[in-house]
Amino acid sequence: xxxxxxxxxxxxxxxxxxxxxxxxxxxxxxxxxxxxxxxxxxxxxxxxxxxxxxxxxxxxxxxxxxxxxxxxxxxxxxxxxxxxxxxxxxxxxxxxxxxxxxxxxxxxxxxxxxxxxxxxxxxxxxxxxxxxxxxxxxxxxxxxxxxxxxxxxxxxxxxxxxxxxxxxxxxxxxxxxxxxxxxxxxxxxxxxxxxxxxxxxxxxxxxxxxxxxxxxxxxxxxxxxxxxxxxxxxxxxxxxxxxxxxxxxxxxxxxxxxxxxxxxxxxxxxxxxxxxxxxxxxxxxxxxxxxxxxxxxxxxxxxxxxxxxxxxxxxxxxxxxxxxxxxxxxxxxxxxxxxxxxxxxxxxxxxxxxxxxxxxxxxxxxxxxxxxxxxxxxxxxxxxxxxxxxxxxxxxxxxxxxxxxxxxxxxxxxxxxxxxxxxxx
Numbered sequence: 001x002x003x004x005x006x007x008x009x010x011x012x013x014x015x016x017x018x019x020x021x022x023x024x025x026x027x028x029x030x031x032x033x034x035x036x037x038x039x040x041x042x043x044x045x046x047x048x049x050x051x052x053x054x055x056x057x058x059x060x061x062x063x064x065x066x067x068x069x070x071x072x073x074x075x076x077x078x079x080x081x082x083x084x085x086x087x088x089x090x091x092x093x094x095x096x097x098x099x100x101x102x103x104x105x106x107x108x109x110x111x112x113x114x115x116x117x118x119x120x121x122x123x124x125x126x127x128x129x130x131x132x133x134x135x136x137x138x139x140x141x142x143x144x145x146x147x148x149x150x151x152x153x154x155x156x157x158x159x160x161x162x163x164x165x166x167x168x169x170x171x172x173x174x175x176x177x178x179x180x181x182x183x184x185x186x187x188x189x190x191x192x193x194x195x196x197x198x199x200x201x202x203x204x205x206x207x208x209x210x211x212x213x214x215x216x217x218x219x220x221x222x223x224x225x226x227x228x229x230x231x232x233x234x235x236x237x238x239x240x241x242x243x244x245x246x247x248x249x250x251x252x253x254x255x256x257x258x259x260x261x262x263x264x265x266x267x268x269x270x271x272x273x274x275x276x277x278x279x280x281x282x283x284x285x286x287x288x289x290x291x292x293x294x295x296x297x298x299x300x301x302x303x304x305x306x307x308x309x310x311x312x313x314x315x316x317x318x319x320x321x322x323x324x325x326x327x328x329x330x331x332x333x334x335x336x337x338x339x340x341x342x343x344x345x346x347x348x349x350x351x352x353x354x355x356x357x358x359x360x361x362x363x364x365x366x367x368x369x370x371x372x373x374x375x376x377x378x379x380x381x382x383x384x385x386x387x388x389x390x391x392x393x394x395x396x397x398x399x400x401x402x403x404x405x406x407x408x409x410x411x412x413x414x415x416x417x418x419x420x421x422x423x424x425x
Contacts, residue, residue, distance in 0.1 A: 223242070268296075270412060302367065320351055
């Protein structure tokens, strides 16, 4: 519906779900409407960080990414919910489907943010404000989640409209037109600019830039010169990104299926519950990581030529570690073959200090259906066996089949099977 009007000014939304994880939990647990709720690591152990806090909790000073213990000091009556990541993903996809009722141009930006190009939808569904209000109502009714919508002519301005303005007003909707950038955006402190955190704010201050307008009004060649003096010769692209953001310039289209593009790498990293000093324990973790990345490769239909192994060793105040890669003789996604390469790399560079974090990554992919398998290994049989175990895990869960080594005290496969991205499903 939104494929028309290719030559004219477009109407772009950035739709953001308010306190997404916490909103989902409050919607599904009646009686929590006016109570402070947060989603955090492990409530039973009173540990971890705050992943999301509802507006009531934020009024007590509870903030995202702070430690749960600190949040409880600010708000002792805080109701802490354990995260359910798979459920949040499902709700996010449900919200995507609601957006797709209005436009086929929906681009997922994160689990709780999505860009919509509604240019071609306006003749059918009303003006931009009407469409935004309709989507707010539908999402709230079907999921219990409130949505804020920033509206503009491109993605960066829509994002800014949401973050700086729509999140602060009662309607949760704000339109930031290019003609209003100088009046509405340039007066804002540089810390509010998209892509600028506390460290970059400090750098801008050293350059004498305190507002978005200070960055926007600096000629690009001059800004590049300032960045080179502060960050080095490779900072031209960063300078241009900051300058374009401050001036609200963005040519990128809303692109559905952004995450469907082939990945450049597939990897997993694991922070261990304690120091692992014995080779047998380290091997257990390396095998579990190798199984995860190889399974991901098989699921996506790739074989890899490059394997990278990374490691961080204790103590945390003076850690040692490495990240090294090697090219394998042939592209593969076979767990046993990759594991031999992983061990070869690891033991070549490990300084024998206790391991606290380890990672395995595969890259330089080829399609596993078109690559000619070597004749010197029975790869066909090995691939079929791994397909069977993959199907069992897909149906019954990652812990349905585990190696004996993963059942030892060193194994983390069962714990990780309960999580997505380090958080409970």
